[in-house]
Amino acid sequence: MLTKHEEIEKFILNGVIKGNYKPDEKVPSENQLAESFSVSRMTARKALDTLVTKGYLYKIKGKGTYVKDRENRDIIYLDEMIGFTKRVRRTGKVPRTDVKAFELIKPSEDIAARLGITTKDDVYYIERIRNIDNEPVILEVTYMPAYISPDLTIDHVQKSKYDYLRAKGHRIEEMVKEYIPVIPESKVREDLSLDKNMTVFKIELISILEDRSIFEYTKLYYNQNKYRFLQITKNTGKSF
Amino acid sequence: MLTKHEEIEKFILNGVIKGNYKPDEKVPSENQLAESFSVSRMTARKALDTLVTKGYLYKIKGKGTYVKDRENRDIIYLDEMIGFTKRVRRTGKVPRTDVKAFELIKPSEDIAARLGITTKDDVYYIERIRNIDNEPVILEVTYMPAYISPDLTIDHVQKSKYDYLRAKGHRIEEMVKEYIPVIPESKVREDLSLDKNMTVFKIELISILEDRSIFEYTKLYYNQNKYRFLQITKNTGKSF
DNA sequence: GAGTGGTCTAGACCACAAT
DNA sequence: TTGTGGTCTAGACCACTCG
Structure with missing residues (x-):
């Protein structure tokens, strides 16, 4: 009934x-x-x-x-986030990154713990919005310990964190990602122009360098109104 | 305001x-x-x-x-789903797989299209619930073309689809996964004893064999009340 | 001005749990 | 019997859009 x-x-x-x-x-x-x-x-x-x-x-x-038009959503491949700009261009669409915040702050206890530092250490607080054809697709909130990236500028952030990292001779050894469905707070909702109470896909991740130090703690919010989020895993020989 | x-x-x-x-x-x-x-x-x-x-x-x-107790949730690693039983045992907990459905059916047009077959071909319809310490953690709904797995029995399904596949000399070459936040319908809600209107994490996947035939189309629902879903990616040399 | 969604009220009856 | 959440009603006022 x-x-x-x-x-x-x-x-x-x-x-x-x-x-x-x-x-x-x-x-x-x-x-x-x-x-x-x-x-x-x-x-x-x-x-x-x-x-x-x-x-x-x-x-x-x-x-x-x-x-809502759910049929004609484009596809974004999750493991390719790092090459966001390149991948989007390949589809003939126009990518754009808006840096909404780039500040040096003292982390909260929670953030400090995740980054393996103290609340007295400096961290970069970065907010970026990834757009495709002028539509906001991904909101990214990042915390980076300043001691690993001492000369980071807004210019690096406008482009690629990972390019900067490579240029400094570092290398990400491991990423730990958590997948979480959420109903976003109003700030996220506005940045991605989402409907109120709409469920959204969130990833929290930590990037670990070769010396086991933590390069970043990042929260990613994916706008599912216009895009579907896929991942392709190829058999490397032992996984399956 | x-x-x-x-x-x-x-x-x-x-x-x-x-x-x-x-x-x-x-x-x-x-x-x-x-x-x-x-x-x-x-x-x-x-x-x-x-x-x-x-x-x-x-x-x-x-x-x-x-x-709701969100702090003390255990962690499940996504790429290790295949070895569910083994992984859970390693943590000292007790895994159990309940096969709720195992039938041979004719697929809908949608399912047939995803599997690359026709609506006249037979497919196995399989529902499994993965439990840890008698608590339902994952609901799995699978469609498998019968021609690839002609002698599949409920016994295989009780254990591991992938063990069966290996025994038949096949090998999964590629997996395509889609990550979707959903508010589940009542059937899923009951199987996982979820709260009404609670957001849930869903993965849809297709497994592709070495000859490009599709082994399965599977929907996975993860109960986030008791578990967190993580993934660890190691640097293989070219991804980052 | 008419129609829409957004918020809110002050009731009501029900099924269920605990005492 | 009392208190709880689940459902539902018949209004109300508001801000917004559009003709």
Whole structure:
């Protein structure tokens, strides 16, 4: 036995999947749904809100509720993040990196612990937004111990952290990544122009150098409205 | 300017982070919050619901709303899924695989397309739940073309698909994985005993053999209540 | 001005858990 | 019986969009 809002959710979702409601077209308004299902507006609203959170719809205040275009999303390959610029160009699209923050700060206890330093050591705080064809795709928040990268400039950050690292004769030996689904806070939501309460894909990672020092602690937020995130693993001989 | 439900959400979240509300202890009830913040119950409720979706709280009908224990989650390494049983034993915990479904079916058009076969070809439909210490951790839904694995039995599935594959002289050449955050449908929710509207981590993958035929299409749902999902990448020489 | 979504209220009835 | 969360109602006011 479905509840009323589940009934409405099912009805709308069905329409989306079957193509009765096409991408970027309106679904019935909250008032229309309330009337046609003989429920209160709050109940109809709950159904639509759930489908927004699940990523099927998006709302525009004053206008209506629309079907999200999930079919025509482009693909981004996760292991190729390092070569973001090059990879995007290869698809004929235009990449751009916006450096939103580049500061020298004292880390919180949590950050210091992750980087294996103390709260008295300096760290770079870096926020970057990766765009493709002027659309924000990835938000990156990075903490880097200053002692490893003493002469880092905003110019390096505008391009590639890893190019800088290589130029300094360092080499990343290991990366530890954690995969986390989240509903982002408002700051992330604004930077990636996401819908409220939309689930998002997050990776937290630590890069470890050849001497076991930690080069960076980075949080990556991926905008799933326009892109799908894939990874290709080739058999190297022993994994499978 | 925060809305009222955001104000309450912030208050509770703060209490959780600061430790005023301890793991598996109650937060104030909806009625208590409604009174102390001078709002209607629906408004207080919305704040708690949001925190459930975000993974900070869980609710038990008739009892109350509780703080989820996120600190003491164990770690599972993603690339080691193949050796699930062995890896879990190594930590001193007890792994178990429940085969919930093992059937020979005709695939839908969507599934057939993903497997590179027709809707007239047979496929195995397999559902498995991976448990650690009797707690469901991973739900796995697999479609396998029968022509590649003609003599597959439930016994093989109880153990390892990949052991079977090796025994047949095959070898997985490549895996294509897609990472997706989702709010699972009720079936998945029940299998993994998840909270309603809780965001979950999902991987869809295709395994490709040396002759480019597709061995499997698999959907994996990871229960993030009890586990964190990490991946370690070692530098093989050219990736970074 | 009419329609939309965003927020909020003050009730109500229910199923469930604990005492 | 009391308290909890789950669902739902029938209103209300607001900010926004568009004609």
